[in-house]
Amino acid sequence: MEKKDKDQLKSPMDRRDFLRTCSAFVAGGVAVASGGLLAAKASAKEGEVFWQIDPYKCTQCGRCETDCVLTVSAVKCFHANKVCGYCDLCGGYYRPNVKELNTAAENMMCPTGAITREFVEEPYFEYTIDEDLCTGCGKCVKGCTSFGNGSLFLQIDQEKCQQCNECAIARVCPSDAIQRVSNAHAYKLKDHA
Amino acid sequence: MRKTLTILIGIIYSFQAFAVARFPKPDFTSGYQYPNIVHSAPYELFWNILDVVLLVGMMGLVVWAAYRKRSRTIILSMSLVSVLYFGFFRSGCVCSVGSIQNVVTAAVSSDYHLPWYVLLVFLLPIVFALLFGRVFCSGVCPLGALQELVNVRNFRLSRAVSATLTMIPWVYLAFTILYAATRSQFLICRLDPFIGIFRLGGDLGVMSFGIVLLVMSLFIGRPFCQFLCPYGALLSVFSALSWKKLEMTDKGCINCALCSVSCPVDAIRPPQDSKTNEERKKGVKRIILFALLLPVFTLAGSVLVGSQSDALSLAHKDVYLYEMLLRQEAQPELEEPLEVETFHALGGDMEELKAKVDGIRSDYSFYAYLVGALIGFVIGFKLLKLSLKRGRKTYEIDMARCTLCGKCFNYCPQNQSTRYTISNRKTIKNEKTIS
Amino acid sequence: MRKLYRNIAIVTTVFMLALTVMLGVSYYQMQQVSPLETGVMETLKSLNETNGENESLQQQIRELDLLSRKAYFVKEGQLKVGIYLLLGMALVLVVCLNLYYRETKNLPEKEFDPIDEWMAKSRARKYLGWAAAVVALLVIGFVGVQQLDVKGLLARFSEEGALAEVQDEGENSEMSSEGLAEKVDTLGTDSVKGEAADSAEVDDMPELKIASRAFRGNNASATSAARGIATSWNLSAKKNILWQSSIPKHGYNSPVITGRNVFITGADAKARELYCYDVWTGELKWTVKADGIAGSPSSMPKVNADTGLAASTVATNGEEVCAIFATGDVICADMEGKRLWAKNIGQPDNHYGYSSSLLMYGNTLIIQYQNNSNAQILALNTKNGNTAWSKRGNDKISWSSPIIATLGGKTALVVMGNPAIAAYNIGNGSELWRVECMSGEVGSSPTCAGGVVFGASEYAKCVAIDGATGEVLWEASDYLPECSSLAATKDLVFCATSYGMVCAYDAKTGEVKKEHDLTTPFYSSPVVVDGKVYLFSNSGKVYIFSASTFDLITSFDTGEKTFATPAFTDGMMIVRTDKSLYCVKK
Known part of the structure; x- marks a missing residue:
């Protein structure tokens, strides 16, 4: 009798505890099982975790400049010297319909003056990008790909890139040129084989 | 710091087949050498390992501080470390909250790569929640830590209102899953209110929202964690079932109610008589009614959200492009959006796109029904839970809500006396001011 | 002492508000409009391209370019300083507020009034039920609006269909009455006619009505x-x-x-x-x-x-x-x-x-x-x-x-x-x-x-x-x-x-x-x-x-x-x- 009373007193707590323990085991089981399944997936491939632009897909729409989460975009113009024609009349350096080939403001393509050039020998000029000034607008790239060898191209500077979980530029890129890449292919360079 | 490692571009490489090569490679006669341009490499695995180690270490510390030491100071210093390291230094990516999306995407699509550390970042807080409650929220999550550090005072919302508002994270979670499963977008990353603050720049609208939330958290405990965070909602399920339960003191509750007033997230439940002035029969009837209504709610949610799958699918880039193309075809006089222009310029095939869009739409209709059911079920379940009566004798911590901030430890007079016996006289003064 | 903290907090808040507005505006400008490519600048540059050598115009472009470049980089620097300043002020504010509330912090705000949990639960149930109902109704309403739109669209489509049919008929009759050659040429002819009417050229010879606008007509x-x-x-x-x-x-x-x-x-x-x-x-x-x-x-x-x-x-x-x-x-x-x-x-x-x-x-x-x-x-x-x-x-x-x-x-x-x-x-x-x-x-x-x-x-x-x-x-x-x-x-x-x-x-x-x-x-x-x-x-x-x-x-x-x-x-x-x-x- 006494025992029964005790049981009755205890029973609601026991039931609750029992339910709780059961659910805890179910929850734990679910967590472990899904974790295990996903872990099998996680180890299956080489890690493609960095964002990079495929220069052959890029259309230089200009969104790289405006849509990066950084105030000054992590996208920069790169230059493949081995592809460059070293032309005097450079489509990336001068505005179209340029009248005189000098560095006057009305003739220059780059809005921030990030492209500089140096005379090599007649008639060749070497072009260099100052990445600190570059805003990734892609104007020079457009000029170079439409009128030149396409040696200028846009790339994400991996040092500046914040490695967002979802790249804000990739989300608006009209040609889907931004994809995840592995560490070994952190850059898609044009003078690379 | 990431500069430490750099990669070198080789000198002898052949031309890429794609290069346009309108102008021949110059023949330099002056012995000109091509310059070696060095691009900085992305940061190495080292940082990911450090992230995970710190995550585990800090959660361990919080557990120790909360369960053993009952010290808010340690938890607060953890918060500071978290905001500085995970927030400002690592600029917030990848965080456990956002990792939900990676995990969901990896679970539904075979070609998506889920890095091991993202999986750990997702799973570890859940494991800890199952053992000790929402340890992660306490002082490890940079979003929660930031609000915790800023908080100075608590003006609490009415309990009924906050109970209703806790449905928002579930809806948010449901839509996050929908968009991640259909590979449309990472909603959490887009709407993360504090990432802009950590990065000192970002989308202006989202950043202003973050600032508003921070100003709110001066006077309301953790508004984001309580009423928005989808990962918090997920963790609350596990922490409600946690193995260990946090207690304010070892010495037994004296029902002084100080802890309950101190709690910023309203997680401390007062003693309650299981009897109410309502008839028992009525209560039982209500429980049965809500239990029966649960599948109805689930179904209704499923149908309501599922019926919107076409509209929702516009969040996917390709579907949106397709709709824009259709609109452009119907009204060619409109100015062409950039997407449409690029689509044509790249010689995109409408039929191919249509097939793709149809695939996405069918995905959407499946997942929309699924997450709709989730929303309906959560609402139904919440209603059911709200109609359960439960009595308790003393103040108890509701582990589902508790974020282990440790405020209540300092408030509990039982703890004060412990300190009094152990350490200095300063606490005596404190105690006097209280009493 | 408390007063001091309060005053510091108030002053900081005011400064922060002002700074936030300023930074917000400046940030918006940096993000939205590239300061180096203002409309004025582009217009001037395109003017220069269409006009011949115009020294003063070029001078103007150069001056404006220099000015906007300076402004851009100064602004960039200011923004950085401003953000750090804002963060620092936020820190001061939080510390001051904490100090200000330190004394009162440990005291309960009012006499304890134990919450009637059941009351709260009942109310929460009601709120939740209402909220769910309102959201559901909103969704249903949205569906309704969409359906209406679809009807409108259908109506428009059928109208268009009818129109297209009429046009087709017109074309068919034209085809049968005149030769195919004529039909193809009407396009060019019509617009040339229009031009002829527009330009009041006082030449003895008229413009020709039939054009041949590409290789083979x-x-x-x-x-x-x-x-x-x-x-x-x-x-x-x-x-x-x-x-x-x-x-x-x-x-x-x-x-x-x-x-x-x-x-x-x-x-x-x-x-x-x-x-x-x-x-x-x-x-x-x-x-x-x-x-x-x-x-x-x-x-x-x-x-x-x-x-x-x-x-x-x-x-x-x-x-x-x-x-x-x-x-x-x-x-x-x-x-x-x-x-x-x-x-x-x-x-x-x-x-x-x-x-x-x-x-x-x-x-x-x-x-x-x-x-x-x-x-x-x-x-x-x-x-x-x-x-x-x-x-x-x-x-x-x-x-x-x-x-x-x-x-x-x-x-x-x-x-x-x-x-x-x-x-x-x-x-x-x-x-x-x-x-x-x-x-x-x-x-x-x-x-x-x-x-x-x-x-x-x-x-x-x-x-x-x-x-x-x-x-x-x-x-x-x-x-x-x-x-x-x-x-x-x-x-x-x-x-x-x-x-x-x-x-x-x-x-x-x-x-x-x-x-x-x-x-x-x-x-x-x-x-x-x-x-x-x-x-x-x-x-x-x-x-x-x-x-x-x-x-x-x-x-x-x-x-x-x-x-x-x-x-x-x-x-x-x-x-x-x-x-x-x-x-x-x-």
Whole structure:
């Protein structure tokens, strides 16, 4: 009798505890099982975790400049010297319909003056990008790909890139040129084989 | 710091087949050498390992501080470390909250790569929640830590209102899953209110929202964690079932109610008589009614959200492009959006796109029904839970809500006396001011 | 002490508010408008491009550029400082507030009033229920609105359908009453009429009502609505010859006529030029040079002597005229000879030389740019040269020219190349159908009559394709053209070969209805005019056939080698020969 009373007193707590323990085991089981399944997936491939632009897909729409989460975009113009024609009349350096080939403001393509050039020998000029000034607008790239060898191209500077979980530029890129890449292919360079 | 490692571009490489090569490679006669341009490499695995180690270490510390030491100071210093390291230094990516999306995407699509550390970042807080409650929220999550550090005072919302508002994270979670499963977008990353603050720049609208939330958290405990965070909602399920339960003191509750007033997230439940002035029969009837209504709610949610799958699918880039193309075809006089222009310029095939869009739409209709059911079920379940009566004798911590901030430890007079016996006289003064 | 903290907190808050607003505005500017590319700047720069040397304008640009550059970088620096300042102030504020509340912190705010949990729960249930109901109703309402919209859309669609039907009927009746040739030409004619009415030119000679706006006539259709063309002329005796003019630079392209203007191009190693002649006098009105174009190669590409540097015929829409050269230079000029824009679309990798002719449809310039590398069809906006669309396929190099045809009641672009004849939506380049039936080097161009597309190449076969469905109606390989293109009426398809055979296929069956062995090669294409077919041999002999029976009506020698296809307008024919341009008029 006494025992029964005790049981009755205890029973609601026991039931609750029992339910709780059961659910805890179910929850734990679910967590472990899904974790295990996903872990099998996680180890299956080489890690493609960095964002990079495929220069052959890029259309230089200009969104790289405006849509990066950084105030000054992590996208920069790169230059493949081995592809460059070293032309005097450079489509990336001068505005179209340029009248005189000098560095006057009305003739220059780059809005921030990030492209500089140096005379090599007649008639060749070497072009260099100052990445600190570059805003990734892609104007020079457009000029170079439409009128030149396409040696200028846009790339994400991996040092500046914040490695967002979802790249804000990739989300608006009209040609889907931004994809995840592995560490070994952190850059898609044009003078690379 | 990431500069430490750099990669070198080789000198002898052949031309890429794609290069346009309108102008021949110059023949330099002056012995000109091509310059070696060095691009900085992305940061190495080292940082990911450090992230995970710190995550585990800090959660361990919080557990120790909360369960053993009952010290808010340690938890607060953890918060500071978290905001500085995970927030400002690592600029917030990848965080456990956002990792939900990676995990969901990896679970539904075979070609998506889920890095091991993202999986750990997702799973570890859940494991800890199952053992000790929402340890992660306490002082490890940079979003929660930031609000915790800023908080100075608590003006609490009415309990009924906050109970209703806790449905928002579930809806948010449901839509996050929908968009991640259909590979449309990472909603959490887009709407993360504090990432802009950590990065000192970002989308202006989202950043202003973050600032508003921070100003709110001066006077309301953790508004984001309580009423928005989808990962918090997920963790609350596990922490409600946690193995260990946090207690304010070892010495037994004296029902002084100080802890309950101190709690910023309203997680401390007062003693309650299981009897109410309502008839028992009525209560039982209500429980049965809500239990029966649960599948109805689930179904209704499923149908309501599922019926919107076409509209929702516009969040996917390709579907949106397709709709824009259709609109452009119907009204060619409109100015062409950039997407449409690029689509044509790249010689995109409408039929191919249509097939793709149809695939996405069918995905959407499946997942929309699924997450709709989730929303309906959560609402139904919440209603059911709200109609359960439960009595308790003393103040108890509701582990589902508790974020282990440790405020209540300092408030509990039982703890004060412990300190009094152990350490200095300063606490005596404190105690006097209280009493 | 508390007061001090409070005051510090208040002051910090005020400063923070002000700073936040300032930073927000500045940040917005940095994000939204690139300060270096303000509207003013761009306008000034484009002004400079269109104007000649204008020192003061350039000076203005330079000053503004310097100013905006300074402003940009100063602003960038300020923003950084501002953000750190804001963070610091936030820190001060939080610390002050904490200190301010430290004393009161540990005290309960009010007398404890234990919350009646059941009450709260009941209320929460109510709230939650209401919230769920409101959201559900909102969604249902949204669905309702959408449904309404759908109804509206349906109504609109049915209206449009009815309209389209009416239009179809109108077109059908037109088709039956007048010949196909007329129908194709109405497009060009109408707009020229409008121009004539607009411009009150007080010249004794009127503008011509019938245009020939591309290679082989409007829409490159190889038919003309012109009437009263002479069937005999003599260059040396000046019989039926209105004028004859010399051409400054050589080229194989054919003349194009719109309004009072006749356009041709010519090129040599030194220059590439577009010429405009007066249709009534033969006077060379103006010349536009294709020079100073960014990306234009400095040395001329290697071309075959049979192709030359100016093989492509120009195209016009009555407002602009565009020309392309073997260098890949495209230029566009208005009717007064002012160059509107020019661009190099990439030097063609072409072992004979680029020869495909241009085509215009409204404001769209079509370029069949199929070379060894990068074969594509380009559509440019004639107003500014921007790419409207481009279409890359697996096509190989070809020398064929595009045409515009009415297929199944819709206007479409038809392009023949290796390996396919394909039809595209002219507005966006989407493919309507594609028939892979060609092979080898395709130099001939397709034609269309009665909704059927005909194409033939010496190294493949002659194919007739139903324009509406893309279904092949018949194939033949009796006689096949190499450089010359097909011309067609509803009943017959005319073909001239490089080895001297000319024939007419039955347009319905592909059976050879009539053939003539003329023993002289043909590069020029036949054109159907006023019930006759005009055809020039390379040696300069003219053959005129009946378009209904393909009987030879007359033939005579003009004495000048002719490779181009003549252009026809009211009672006149403009012929380009090896060395001159002449106009035949009764």
